[in-house]
Amino acid sequence: MSNENLLSFRIKQGFTKEHEFVFTRYLQDDRHLTIDMWRLLYEAVALLDQSEVHFDQTRYTFRQVYNLYIDQAFADEYIEQLVLLPDVITQFPSLTATFARRIVSTLEQAQLRSRSIPQSILLLAYCVYWWQSFTRGYAFEIEVKRDLEASQIIFDMHDIRSRAERYSPADLVVLTLMGDIKTSTYFLQESSEQALPNDFYITRMYEQGHAKTLVVFQKPFAWRRIGGRSVIPGELENVLKLLPRPVQVTQANTVLVVVEYATWKVLVKQTQKRGGVNND
Numbered sequence: 001m002s003n004e005n006l007l008s009f010r011i012k013q014g015f016t017k018e019h020e021f022v023f024t025r026y027l028q029d030d031r032h033l034t035i036d037m038w039r040l041l042y043e044a045v046a047l048l049d050q051s052e053v054h055f056d057q058t059r060y061t062f063r064q065v066y067n068l069y070i071d072q073a074f075a076d077e078y079i080e081q082l083v084l085l086p087d088v089i090t091q092f093p094s095l096t097a098t099f100a101r102r103i104v105s106t107l108e109q110a111q112l113r114s115r116s117i118p119q120s121i122l123l124l125a126y127c128v129y130w131w132q133s134f135t136r137g138y139a140f141e142i143e144v145k146r147d148l149e150a151s152q153i154i155f156d157m158h159d160i161r162s163r164a165e166r167y168s169p170a171d172l173v174v175l176t177l178m179g180d181i182k183t184s185t186y187f188l189q190e191s192s193e194q195a196l197p198n199d200f201y202i203t204r205m206y207e208q209g210h211a212k213t214l215v216v217f218q219k220p221f222a223w224r225r226i227g228g229r230s231v232i233p234g235e236l237e238n239v240l241k242l243l244p245r246p247v248q249v250t251q252a253n254t255v256l257v258v259v260e261y262a263t264w265k266v267l268v269k270q271t272q273k274r275g276g277v278n279n280d
Helices: 017-028 035-049 062-082 088-109 119-150 220-225 236-242 261-273
Strands: 008-010 052-055 058-061 172-174 177-181 200-207 210-218 247-251 254-260
Touching: 008 119, 017 035, 017 119, 035 062, 035 119, 052 062, 058 062, 062 088, 062 119, 088 119, 119 172, 119 177, 200 236, 200 261, 210 220, 210 261, 220 254, 236 247, 254 261
Parallel strands: 177 200
Antiparallel strands: 008 052, 052 058, 172 177, 200 210, 210 254, 247 254
């Protein structure tokens, strides 16, 4: 009996051809995904998280395969090389692609990929999706870290070279405020009932598939801490049209003030020069 005959998949019920299509589009070029397509993509990922592969008398979820064969094998090595790149934004895609080729080889060597079993392509796509999310996220963290240093902002940041610190509750601390760095605003949309634990979030907002601007979402007390005052009401969908005026939105049952990242840095630096005086 061949190894391929021992390989089987159980895809979570509810995963449709539409999910498979948008996953393929994402891997080809995510710049052309619409808002509805992004929503479908995240649905697809959630369903594949719970899908299973059976091989060698063992059953794994797709998530377990990624953690065991990809994350544990490559994450630390990748980070060590990432932090050494002089121009991380332009250079990290090539580094990511180099490791992605190794991921394909790893799945093939583990006999988890077979061209004769179409569902194995879904496992590969799932692993590549999470690998790209991982690499983009930490490349963006390094970009922000280097920019804050160049802007002479005082901050503490977790050490991404440490696996334990990569799972810290916050990515950075500024003026005792706990912050996270996100590559998109999807974290605001994951669940309307999910609490937002940190005080501020540095992220990108997109318009028509292209990066529009860096922004900071912050809770009202964090906004006041850096001397913020008046705001105008808005919604997540129209924030880009209202900036650079500070915009107040309600998301995930939480009131947040959105400002451009450059504005936030100016206010933080002014507050730090005053000795971190609370402006409440």
